[in-house]
Amino acid sequence: MDNKIGNRITELRKKFNMSQEALAERVGVSRQAISKWERGEANPDINKVMALAETFNLSIDSFIYGGDSTPNIKQHIPKIINPQLKSKAEKMLIIGVAIMVISIFMFNSLPFSNNTNILIFGLMITTGILLSIKSGFMFESFNMLNKNTQGLEDHNEPEVCKQSEKRRNSLTTAVALLSTAVYLYISLAHGLWHPGWVVFLFIPAAYALYDVFNK
Secondary structure, rough: OOHHHHHHHHHEEEEEEOHHHHHHHHHOOOOHHHHHHHOOOOOOHHHHHHHHHOOOOOOOOHHHHOOOOOOOOHHHHHHHHHHHHHHHHHHHHHHHHHHHHHHHHHHHHOOOOOOOHHHHHHHHHHHHHHHHHHHHHHHHHHHHHOOOOOOHHOHHHHHHHHHHHHHHHHHHHHHHHHHHHHHHHHHHOOOOOOHHHHHHHHHHHHHHHHHHHHH
């Protein structure tokens, strides 16, 4: 297995006289993550590649390839980033669909004269759809990296961050609309005006969940 990225991280970390703990703190990950990267057991995602390059005051291509060597980034960057991004998206989609299937089973099986069951159903279906929407954004990012790495080739990190923030805001808007729809349903159909407002907690939760899955 090619461990070029791991060896590069180790080389630069030692050059800057940094411990794994110190580098982990700068990049925003655990020491174990740094250790796995250096051993070649995992690769950093695009956000962490950018953070590592910034930590060592290098452009992305210089960080990955070293020196003045600048091979075709369009050919090599996706090989590093895409597998992990696609795997995360697939897992998130599976979890989201599973939650929605379970919530539909509950809808058909449990007595919905029970207010607690209605509220649980609303929360579960919202969570399932939220995860499915997020996985869609991640698959979109995966496809963009496969087809076009112009932002990385031009070292346009601000543009990459701008696109990430745009997707984050789109996700939150979708969750706000979904939460409103679920709230109106459980309130108008079942009279749960008071406990139903809990679904609006998914709006700030959407931001938190997005950040968790992008670490």
